[in-house]
Amino acid sequence: MHKAVKFSLLLILALGVALPIWGADPQETTPPAGGTETPAEEDPGHFRYDGYLSARYVYRKAEIGTQDPALTATDQDLYSQLRLDATQPLAQRYEWHVLLTARQDLDGNQDLTGYYPYEGIGDTGSSSSKGYLYEAHFDINHLFRPMSQLRLGRQAGTRDEPIFFDGLAADLDLAREMILVVYGGRAVHFFELDGTETSDRLWGAGTDMRLFEPTTLSVDYLAARDLRESDDSRLDRQIAVKIEQHFGSQWRTLLRGRNINGEPRDVRLRVLGAIKAAALDISTTYFRQIRTQNELSNETSLYFDVLGQSHPFHSLDLKVRWQPGQDYAVDVGGFRRELLEEEDETPFNRQFTRTYATLEVDNLLVAGVFTILTGEQWDSATTDVSTWGLEAGYASKSGRRPSRYSIGSYYSLYQYDYYLELGERTRARTYFLDAQVPAGEQFKFTGRFEQEQADQSNRVDGVDTFQTARLGVRYDF
Secondary structure: OOHHHHHHHHHHHHHHHHHHHHOOOHHHHOOOOOOOOOOHHHOOOOOEEEEEEEEEEEEEEEEEOOOOOOEEEEEEEEEEEEEEEEEOOOOOOEEEEEEEEEEEEOOOOOOOOOOOOOOOHHHOOOOOEEEEEEEEEEEEEEEEOOEEEEEEEEEEOOOOOOOEEEEEEEEEEEEOOEEEEEEEEEEOOOOOOOOOHHHOEEEEEEEEEEEEOOEEEEEEEEEEEEEOHHHOEEEEEEEEEEEEEEEOOOEEEEEEEEEEOOEEEEEEEEEEEEEHHHOEEEEEEEEEEOOOEOOOOOOOOOOHHHHOOEOOEEEEEEEEEEEEEOOEEEEEEEEEEEEOOHHHOEOOEOOEEEEEEEEEEOOOOOOOEEEEEEEEEEEEOOOEEEEEEEEEEEEOOOOOOOOEEEEEEEEEEEEEOOOOOOOEEEEEEEEEEEEEEEEOOOEEEEEEEEEEEEEOOOOOOOEEEEEEEEEEEEEEO
16 A cells, blocks of 8 residues: 555544544533433534445456457456545534545456457556555544634545545635635545656635625636656646526526636536426536647546547537426437537547437336336437437335336447547447345445447447446445
8 A cells, every 4th residue: 555545544543533532621521410421422522433335346248349259358356445434413523534445356467468458547557456545534623713624634626626635625714605725735646657646746725705695606726736757747727717696596507617727728508497387407518628638737637648639629418307297207308519620530539419308207007117218319420320228127215225126228329438448439239237226224235237239330340249247235334
């Protein structure tokens, strides 16, 4: 385990034990007259522990092409995850949070010198076992005014950006209608290959301001210094501005724009609303990437090594849901992704249109039986196809942890897997079986099997077939 990971864990454990004791009021720890002790759940210093422990086994098999014999490959992996949250329900003074994952490559196929369709980020390095510590931070609430919370340790992104760092973050209540967040520390890059992540740094700040009763303005600043090979260091500065506007109780809009290194980067507009009298819910999102996405720091271009350069485009996503009754609903909508220059089309950077209509029916003839039927139209420069999707099954609505079983199929003109060498597959039809089965109040078992057939018409050998089986268990405590 990396030294920084060990240090973060030790720091969190030490603070989690020492600070509650150090900060306790002696009067609170003294039993009341008569020798009767205060019940733990009524003790202000009492900690409540919540979280889960999960494990998931994944088996995958690929048959590439139709030649005889076809190129086949298999892969087996075991994933586990632990989430632990400790809070004080009464005192609400201290809390700490841990999220870590582990992966075990059961095949031990680490020496990949030839073509292997399941080669991915989990195969990097010399060990078949890997662990990732995503969160391990200790929080102090209301330390002093105006600081409402101080966080120490490994943290996920404090605002909208997907960043991880070892350091400090503080929330400040500057005024009744204004909140300021400041943060900074050592940047964490889980899959950086050159091993220079200890020299990477990031820092930033963000604020939310209530301008008027229905209007909120948010401004964020993020700076990331990323040291690359041959002492090539990048320093990227990003500014984001977001305005959220409410129109009555049924409609709201969100407008967000980002600028990086002094150049406009992208803009997003989202409108959400409802017409209750007509039983309609409406959502639409417009996104425009203004500049060519070249290589930036890890925080601002997370998947560049996989996706490569991304050219400017814009997209429009529209969905209307009509639900006149409790047991059925109709969705209609469409998605259009258009490149600003058609010649820029490359893998992971496509231009296409999808329109669809979906009928969802619950309690079909028998209570708990449901079906979801979708008709859709896909259009691109090379494809014009009408297709369908179907899911049918049974869902129990009783109890705190309902069960669900389903079978179905769906179509994808472009199927993406950013972690595999065959990251983009076209004209893919997927069939699946899915089950979610609770056991008691704390356990839940899941299983899913998928078979995908992708029509690779750009190759002579034609069709690729992928099979995936997943078995999982989760324990909530």
